[in-house]
Amino acid sequence: MRFHLLQHAAFEGPAAIQEWIKGSGHTLTTTKLYRSEAMPSQDDFDFLIVMGGPMGVDDVQQYPWLATERVFIQQSIEADKYMLGICLGAQLIARACGARVTKNDHREIGWFDVTIDTQNLPGVLHDVFSMETEVFHWHGDTFEIPEGACHYASSEACSNQGFILNGRVIGLQFHIETTAESAALLIKNCGDEIDGSTYVQSATEMLKDSARFTKINKQLHALLKNLTSQAAVEVDN
Numbered sequence: 001m002r003f004h005l006l007q008h009a010a011f012e013g014p015a016a017i018q019e020w021i022k023g024s025g026h027t028l029t030t031t032k033l034y035r036s037e038a039m040p041s042q043d044d045f046d047f048l049i050v051m052g053g054p055m056g057v058d059d060v061q062q063y064p065w066l067a068t069e070r071v072f073i074q075q076s077i078e079a080d081k082y083m084l085g086i087c088l089g090a091q092l093i094a095r096a097c098g099a100r101v102t103k104n105d106h107r108e109i110g111w112f113d114v115t116i117d118t119q120n121l122p123g124v125l126h127d128v129f130s131m132e133t134e135v136f137h138w139h140g141d142t143f144e145i146p147e148g149a150c151h152y153a154s155s156e157a158c159s160n161q162g163f164i165l166n167g168r169v170i171g172l173q174f175h176i177e178t179t180a181e182s183a184a185l186l187i188k189n190c191g192d193e194i195d196g197s198t199y200v201q202s203a204t205e206m207l208k209d210s211a212r213f214t215k216i217n218k219q220l221h222a223l224l225k226n227l228t229s230q231a232a233v234e235v236d237n
Contacts, residue, residue, distance in 0.1 A: 001228050004045035005030045006069060008053025008088060011189045015182040016217040017049060020224050033065045039072045046231065047082040048073075050089030052175065054190055056141055057091050057101045070096050082227055083169040087139050090163075090171030097146035097165065104142040106157040109193060110201025111212060112137055114161050114174060120152045122164050124226040128219050129153070135174040135216055136206075138186055140193070142173065157199040168227070176216040176223070183207060 003021050005014055007030055014021075014028070021028045029045065031037045050073065060066045073096040076083060085093040091101045116129045137155070145151045145163050153162030153174075161173045178186075187194070187203045194200055 001026045001047055001231060002045045003028045003047045003049060004040055005049045005051060006072075006089070007032050007034070007051050008055065008063075009034055009189075011185040012052050012054075013182065014049070014051070015177045015179045016213075016220055017177045017224070019217075020221045024225070024228070026228070033063075033069060036065060039068065042075060042079045042081070045081070047084075047227070048076050050083070050085040050092055052087030052089060052138070055088065057088070057095045066092075077165070077169060080166075080168070082231055084223070084227075085169075085171045086175060086177060087173060088141075090173055091141055091143045093165075093169060093171050094143035094146050094163070097149070099144040099146040101141055101143045104140060104158050106199045107140045107193065107195065107197055108137040108155065108157040108199045109139075110137060110199070110206050111135070112155055112157065112199060114153045114155045117152045117154075120150050122150060122152075122167060124167065124230055125152065125164065125170075125223065128222045128226065133219070134212065135176055135219075136178045136183065136212070137174050137199075138190070138193075139173060143171065168230075170223070170227075176220040178213060178216065180207060180210050180213050183213070 003026055031039055055063050073093055095101050111134055113132050113134050116131050142158050142160055149163040149165040151163050155161050163171045
């Protein structure tokens, strides 16, 4: 399968996503938007991954490529591409679908549980998350659930943590691609956001247990495996 990744900041790369794609025999290309690189043709990929970043979806004046990216995401959804949006990426997908993106009541940074609505959990996610699962967060904004999408995840600090649209477009407000190394880069580049508020952990707490990253990366790998398996069945049929 041909994966294409939209990257918004040099320090927020594919992390564990790249490991799984290459290890599973798929291909990965990348548009580095912070370098103003051009988008690919819709014919050049099967699965789009939209990464996180420190900017907001409305920061178009500072980052003009956000407007181009929104149109590209809309076109990718209309072309029935598989898609995974993480944090800012999920917010961009939601906005491309006409949903609002706003400041969340709380900044949420560090390791906090999400609650999974198992009744709403679609097949491609059924064996990925348990009902209560600890994941990594780094966000201050939140999305509304796009029209027609299924909401399946929430946390104490943020009610909208995940959605799936058309069985193939997945938005995650939280991070399951993060490794200890990529978390350290976030802390280095966005450490001013670690403000000691209710749902913000210290850098020491975030990095103290490497097993946490191993666990969420297994969730990511299960999710990508399920989606690519579903895509393969569609091609065969």
